[in-house]
Amino acid sequence: MKAYNELSKKELQSLKKELEAEYEKVKEMGLKLDMSRGKPGKDQLDLSLPLLDALTSDSSFQCEAGVDVRNYGVLDGIPEIKRIISDLMGTTPDHMIVYGNSSLNIMYDTIARSEVFGVMGSTPWCKLDEPVKFLCPVPGYDRHFAITELFGIEMINIPMDENGPDMDMVERLVASDAQIKGIWCVPQYSNPAGICYSDEVVLRMANLQPAAEDFRIFWDNAYAIHHLYDDAKTILNIVEACEKSGHPDMYYEFCSTSKVTFPGAGVAAIIASPANIAEIKKQMTIQTIGHDKINQLRHAQYFKNADGVREHMKKQAALLRPKFEAVLSTLDQELSGLNVGSWVRPVGGYFISFMALPGCAKRIVALCKEAGVVMTGAGATYPYGKDPQDANIRIAPTFPSREELEKACRVFVLCVKLASVEKLLEE
């Protein structure tokens, strides 16, 4: 098949007719498929079922802090779960607070605390005359952008390549503008591009010279252990990098077991310097008496140690790998050589990112929807929902069954073809 941009107008018109006929047939099938959100599949949830039997009425409830986990006490997480998470994340328990079920909630809290109380003695952001700004590597995670938008924080797009954000731009901006207080990063298997930040990017990140003393790197390491293949490459450790660079307080790292055990019923943590941790605890001790220690102990007893989690993640990978490969192979087979888009081949995480021809993303998502396939809204991967190129589409292959996924992919590539032909005919 020739590349679409090399086809004559006549060829495009005839192709369009074919594709439209095919599309009408698909619509008649009345599909109801969803590739919109990064939700685990039922098989993944079943994998974690034994967790629910790890703590029952005849268990011992004494945690290593000498406290009955069924009662009040222990603000920052029981020692057992802190040890497991800090081993996995390559840090130490004194760098960690374990929270409830949601790392997104910790990020929201971290922004809210900075807005109302400031950061280590800085002016509360809500008291500043000028709006606070955040750097947003794009495409990125819509829920990050929703938090900063809610607080009226101005978001600045930072382009990404296969090594991570454009660090020349990041360095220049943070050094010159004291209103820039943070940068959103998903450094390992980024959402949605699946990119792992290169060592150089992580080191340059840790060596930033921000004009704002209360600048922080918001390091959402959501997919730190979510490798699809055994020979996983992990990114440099931000804690060590920031300590070595002489900026030990410059990052907040976030993680959770939402995509390890159960979304909404796992445990989440913040990793930060002991000075940041002390600052956070001052507010947290007023905010809550403590998080769900029974669930923390349940997780600790089930996994026993970091290796227990790693073994579990291999089983998760075995379920996810074929789904990612199915999407990629459909894209390869159906779209390679057509010059109608590009895609990355992530080796972990939860998403595949598709770059359509400029101006086609919204149309593709709309066509998919009309044919019964829900995709993440076009634009969602950019601040304010505005993709300047209208090109990026996030594919979430985890939730549908393998069979549904294959159907949904067929619809997706058909819609990509149709929208691309429409676009080329406009030009």
Add this chain to the structure above:
Amino acid sequence: MKAYNELSKKELQSLKKELEAEYEKVKEMGLKLDMSRGKPGKDQLDLSLPLLDALTSDSSFQCEAGVDVRNYGVLDGIPEIKRIISDLMGTTPDHMIVYGNSSLNIMYDTIARSEVFGVMGSTPWCKLDEPVKFLCPVPGYDRHFAITELFGIEMINIPMDENGPDMDMVERLVASDAQIKGIWCVPQYSNPAGICYSDEVVLRMANLQPAAEDFRIFWDNAYAIHHLYDDAKTILNIVEACEKSGHPDMYYEFCSTSKVTFPGAGVAAIIASPANIAEIKKQMTIQTIGHDKINQLRHAQYFKNADGVREHMKKQAALLRPKFEAVLSTLDQELSGLNVGSWVRPVGGYFISFMALPGCAKRIVALCKEAGVVMTGAGATYPYGKDPQDANIRIAPTFPSREELEKACRVFVLCVKLASVEKLLEE
């Protein structure tokens, strides 16, 4: 025994020597007892153990919303748990959001949201030129006061009697000062006085005419179903009272199962008008993807319905009643007629409130501590930790075993006597 204030100086001096000798003996016992916090006892925690077996790996995880509780989805609580809690609290599910494990956290969130985003379109509190004020019926709950203090909210003491807060004062203040944005209430078995607000107080509360359109009654109904006796009297329903008075949005009610099942591992909820609920959800949908639905389903399956909870609370009462009665009977036996303090006889809740001679509370608590009995810090029941009379002491009888409690009470009454004699000798 004569009342202490009727004793001659010489009699007091001789009594002081006796009491000091007794106190020295107690100190030698090296006690280590704790009546400081409202923590359930081990027997109460054991009572809820079957909850942990209510959901295991072979359970069904489909909730009535048609969602697998193990996955993302359902922001405001699964229908099963909403129904149980709204039945118990005398309201309907459309008046409710079920959160995570902590009602204190919901209260913090509610204040934080008002500070940053305002209330239904009002100016965010943090943007006001003048400080926001809250009315604080005293003695009250230290953790309420800690939240308002953290946000720099000015707290105004409101005296309480056996019917609740001084409503003349409350009505006058809220009508005249638009900076007054809220009042902290624990209306049923108040913390620490154990008072139930009279029908008149609740009705006057619902009929307040606040100068501030964003004034809210913070109705912490923490002990709504925590009766010690079968013939419990419950207070008027604030939801209905506010709806009838034409102020349907003027309250936020809070509740949790922290003292029903497990503190820190229960479920908590806010009850508010549908208009308030809609407002809260706008922010909440950015703050989190959802709370722990597995734990919500666990609770729903275990209790089945509101009657299941009520039966459970009768068993809790059977464990708590003898503890409350032990404290009260020691106070009666040892202090009646001495004119060294007064106490209320709560028929529910978690505390007994002791009013010592003015100027004696700190000394009593210090004496107790030296003898190995930890009490809630004197002053803690007042805003800023300042009891203007230095008289109130909160007794928390639930956590120690019956035997420990009796020992601790003996120490307490001895310290009351000694501190009172010291005080009378100063005069």
